[in-house]
Each structure stands twice: as C-alpha cells, then as structure tokens.
Amino acid sequence: MSETTAIQYPAPEPPAFLFDLDGTLVDSVxxxxxxxxxxxxxxxxxxxxxxxxRRIGMSGGLFVSALMRETGLELSPEEVEDIQRLHAEEYLRQHESVRPxxxxxxxxxxxxxxGVKWAIATSGRAETARTALGILGLPEDTPMVTRDQVRHAKPDPDLFLAAAAHLGVDPRGAMVVGDSVWDLLAARRAGALGVGVLSGGYGRDxxxxxxxxxxxxxxxxMLDRLDELGIRRPGPAGSR
Incomplete structure (x- = not known):
C-alpha cells in the first residue's frame, strides 16, 4: 500500500483580534x-x-440621545457636551479602582x-480610555482607536473598521471581542466575526x-480556549 502524501500549502494567517475595552479587558463598566x-x-x-x-458601550453622544428619547427630555448641544464632560471628570476620579x-x-x-495582530477599539474618548493602558501594563504605542478618531461610534462599525485599517487587515478576516450587544452589532456591520464575553453584565442569550x-x-x-478560535499553541502540539 502506497503512503499518502500530505498536501503542501502555505499556512494561513491567524485572524486579527479587535477588542472592546470597558467590560472586556478592564473591569470598568x-x-x-x-x-x-x-x-x-x-x-x-x-x-x-x-x-x-443597558447603554454602556455606546458613544457618549448616542448614550445621551437614547436617554433623552426614553425620558422625553430636551437637551441643548451644550448641555449634552456638559454631561459628557462631567462623566469624564467623574470617571477619572474613580479610575484608580479599575482593574484588568x-x-x-x-x-x-x-x-x-x-504573532497574532490585535488592537483595541473603544467608544470611550481618549482622555478616559488611554488610562487603561497602564492598568493593563501596555505601552503608550499600543494600537488603540477611540471615539475621538472616528465619525460614529458603536453600534456603527467605524471603530472596528478603523482598528482593522490600523493593523493593515481586512475586517472580514478579523474577530471582534466585546461584552455588549453594541459591540456585536458593530462587528456584524463591519463584516467581522463576533466573540462575546460575559464580564460586562450582558447575558449569553x-x-x-x-x-x-x-x-x-x-x-x-477565552485564553484557555483559543484553539476554538483558530489560534494554536506554539510548538509540536500546536502544529497539528
């Protein structure tokens, strides 16, 4: 009986990962x-x-607009900006309690x-979001896209599209990791595969x-189960 010859082909590139921040990487919800x-x-x-x-994960502007609809309040653009400023100030007063x-x-x-490419894409503004880099032990040049850098935040796909572009990858070959429905809606609109984590308070269903x-x-x-996402361990066992 002749031996079967293995088909040789180039190894596929591993998928890139685009991470939400709050509730996904840091305990800040x-x-x-x-x-x-x-x-x-x-x-x-x-x-x-x-x-x-229920609105955490949206941009500040969308968050306030949604609450205005729910409460029937009318706020001026200046008042909306004031609320976002006050939120940032209050969050920064608490940021030392945030942990990975x-x-x-x-x-x-x-x-x-x-050798897997990854980036962070958050609806938070840079003034609050970048404090998480130190909390996670990451350098300042870590790939991160914040609300300030895109036209629309989640559930629009702009943040994930910008993060994929920053990494030089096609978003359709990337995986978005997030804790909220807003992350996963944005992932679908970006054409990426969505991966959920329960650490932000949303349910599995x-x-x-x-x-x-x-x-x-x-x-x-997720780290313990990376093989389910196509990321194999290095070495002989991971090459199978």
Missing part, C-alpha cells in the same frame, strides 16, 4: 455607570442605574507571542442573539 449617573444628577436628571447600564479583567493581560501577551459566534466567561476563559 460600573465605574462608568456611576460616573454617568453623577453627571446626569448634576444636570438635574434622575435616572435608574439599570437603565444607564481576569486573564486580559495574559491573553494579549499570548496573542503577541504567537443576548450576546448570541446579536451574533456572537462564541461566548466566554471572560478573557481568561
């Missing part, structure tokens, strides 16, 4: 909720915490070690209904 509540209260707007939480989510630094280090291909407990769980 509730700091943002408290900051938004304080900012709204300073403008005389009393809103339940749960209603604020379990496995986040280790996951990013593992992807880098395996919600993330799957919005298009998550896989859902993990957090980034540590």
């Amino acid at each position: 509730y700091q943002h909720v408290i900051a938004w509540r304080a900012a709204l209260a300073a403008m005389g707007i009393d809103l339940a915490v749960w209603r604020i939480h 989510l379990p496995g986040a630094p280790e996951l990013l280090a593992a992807l880098t070690e395996r 919600e993330l799957e209904r919005t298009g998550a291909y896989r859902v993990y407990r957090d980034t540590g769980d």
Whole structure:
C-alpha cells in the first residue's frame, strides 16, 4: 500500500483580534455607570442605574440621545457636551479602582507571542480610555482607536473598521471581542466575526442573539480556549 502524501500549502494567517475595552479587558463598566449617573444628577436628571447600564458601550453622544428619547427630555448641544464632560471628570476620579479583567493581560501577551495582530477599539474618548493602558501594563504605542478618531461610534462599525485599517487587515478576516450587544452589532456591520464575553453584565442569550459566534466567561476563559478560535499553541502540539 502506497503512503499518502500530505498536501503542501502555505499556512494561513491567524485572524486579527479587535477588542472592546470597558467590560472586556478592564473591569470598568460600573465605574462608568456611576460616573454617568453623577453627571446626569448634576444636570438635574434622575435616572435608574439599570437603565444607564443597558447603554454602556455606546458613544457618549448616542448614550445621551437614547436617554433623552426614553425620558422625553430636551437637551441643548451644550448641555449634552456638559454631561459628557462631567462623566469624564467623574470617571477619572474613580479610575484608580479599575482593574484588568481576569486573564486580559495574559491573553494579549499570548496573542503577541504567537504573532497574532490585535488592537483595541473603544467608544470611550481618549482622555478616559488611554488610562487603561497602564492598568493593563501596555505601552503608550499600543494600537488603540477611540471615539475621538472616528465619525460614529458603536453600534456603527467605524471603530472596528478603523482598528482593522490600523493593523493593515481586512475586517472580514478579523474577530471582534466585546461584552455588549453594541459591540456585536458593530462587528456584524463591519463584516467581522463576533466573540462575546460575559464580564460586562450582558447575558449569553443576548450576546448570541446579536451574533456572537462564541461566548466566554471572560478573557481568561477565552485564553484557555483559543484553539476554538483558530489560534494554536506554539510548538509540536500546536502544529497539528
């Protein structure tokens, strides 16, 4: 019996990863909720915490617009800007309590070690978002796209399209990792595959209904199961 000859072909490039920030890499969702509540209260707007939480992940402008629709309030552009400024100030007062989510630094280090491209794409503005780099132990030149750099934030795809362009990859070959329905809606519109994590407070069913291909407990769980996403371990065992 003749031996079967293995077909030789170029190894495929691993997918790039585009990460949301708050609730995905850093445990900051509730700091943002408290900051938004304080900012709204300073403008005389009393809103339940749960209603604020459901909008975390949107840009500040969309967040305020959505709440205006829900409450029937009318705010001027200047008042909307004031609320966003007050939110940023309150969040920065709390940022020292923000911690990396379990496995986040280790996951990013593992992807880098395996030659996988990745970037962060967040609806937060640079003044608040870039504080997370130090928290995660990342250098200042880490690929990051913030709200200030694009025309529209999530659920529009602009942030993920810009992050893919920054990495020089086709977004249709990338995976978006996020904790909210807004991340996954933006991923679908960018043509990327969505991966959900439960660390931001959304349920598995919600993330799957919005298009998550896989859902993990957090980034540590995702690190343990990278082979499910086509990222193999280095060495002989990972080459199979």
